[in-house]
Amino acid sequence: MRRTKGLLIDLDGVLVQGKEMKPLPGARDFITFLRDRHMPFRIVTNNSTGSPAGIARRLRKKGISVSDHTVISPLGICPQVFRDRSVEKVFVMGTRELKDALSAEGFHVRTDPGVDAVLVAQDRTLNFEEIKTAITALRENGAALFSMNDNKAILDDDGLLFAGAGAICRMLIYAADYHRRFVHFGKMGDLYNNTLFHQLSMEKEALAVISDDLYTDIKGFQEEGLMGIFLTTGKYRKTDITEETRPDLVFDRLSELMDFIRRGGFHP
């Protein structure tokens, strides 16, 4: 049995729930518990709007005591990649908050197809005009396609599903005959994972991921060599576990996971 020395903690469905980032039961205690034990951790999120510092600030306001550098979000990665690739003008399919953040970083956020890049993010107000602009930018103007994450579908607060940024990108790729490599800044992407594993510089076998997502997070990080700890407080239930998705541990509450760690479960 391996010894777990560091944790990746998914945000939505583990520590908080929904757009308003409402803390889930036990979230505050769990983070305090890890800090008291000096257990290294990173909060790993595909949140496509907030910077690491912005997300950390929101969490602290809700009593979840994390410092800025413990949050890894796509917006913490995107600006440097744009600079490396000489992207100046960008068309953004995303929220006002994201557009403002990119403008503040010095990029020209445009509303016409004459851009260097199209950036897809989670957006509940996506419309026909935006889809037309994006396809035209990619197909006619040679813009490069980027995405904040590779999410397939998102469970909205009303219980219905909408297309995630990854799904929107697949539509654009098909419509625009886009043949270049699709780059995203989210979990399981090279850029995100390199940042994460560089920061938590320990062997992957000494790390565990805690998530409500059986596929991208549990299965994805298990394939990287991490232990997968599934929490049923988010989008999937125990009955969703299949042959294909086999978490190493399953808990219904963060308090149960805390008891497990207290009993020495990570140091057999």
Ligand SMILES: [Mg+2]
């Ligand atoms: Mg989640």
